[in-house]
Amino acid sequence: MNTELIAQTWESIGDHVAFVEAFYARFFERFPGYRRLFPHRLDAKHLDKMVRTMALLARLSEDEESIAPHMHKIGAAHKPYALEAKDLDNFRAVFIEALSERLGAAWPPGADAAWDAAFRQVLIPLMREGGG
Numbered sequence: 368m369n370t371e372l373i374a375q376t377w378e379s380i381g382d383h384v385a386f387v388e389a390f391y392a393r394f395f396e397r398f399p400g401y402r403r404l405f406p407h408r409l410d411a412k413h414l415d416k417m418v419r420t421m422a423l424l425a426r427l428s429e430d431e432e433s434i435a436p437h438m439h440k441i442g443a444a445h446k447p448y449a450l451e452a453k454d455l456d457n458f459r460a461v462f463i464e465a466l467s468e469r470l471g472a473a474w475p476p477g478a479d480a481a482w483d484a485a486f487r488q489v490l491i492p493l494m495r496e497g498g499g
Contacts, residue, residue, distance in 0.1 A: 368488060369481040370425075376478050377425035380469050383418040384411075390465040391417075398457055404448050421462075424490055435493050442497025455494065459486040 380386045391409055395402045406413060420441060423434055448454075463482045467474045 368484040372478055372481040373485050374425045379473055384414050386469055387414050387417045390462055393465050394461045397461055424485055438493030439497030442494035446498040455491045
C-alpha cells in the first residue's frame with residue numbers, strides 16, 4: 368500500500384471540511400437510502416469526525432496497531448446500522464471518486480489503487496472488527 372501517495376493526495380485537497388461536505392452530498396445523491404442514517408443536518412462535529420478519521424487513515428494506513436482502536440470505535444458506533452460489506456464498498460467507491468475529481472489533473476497515477484487498498488485492507492476490516 369502506497370501510504371505516501373495516500374497522505375500526499377489527502378493533504379492536497381486543501382479545505383478538508385468542504386471536501387467532506389461535497390463527498391456526503393454526492394454519496395447521498397448516489398445512494399439516497401443512506402441519508403436516513405445520518406443527522407438531518409451534518410454539523411461541524413460530524414464533519415470533523417470524518418476529516419479526522421480520513422486524516423488518520425492517510426497518515427497511518429500501514430500501521431494497523433495505531434489506527435485499530437479508532438477504527439474499532441467507529442465500527443462499534445455503526446453497529447446499530449447493520450452495515451454490510453456492500454454498504455462500506457459504496458462509501459469507498461464514492462469517496463475515491465470524489466477525491467479524484469476534487470484533485471483533477473493533480474490526481475497522481477496509482478492514487479486510486481492506493482486509496483482502494485487503504486479502504487479494503489485497513490479501514491473496512493478494522494471497522495467490521497469493531498462492529499463485531
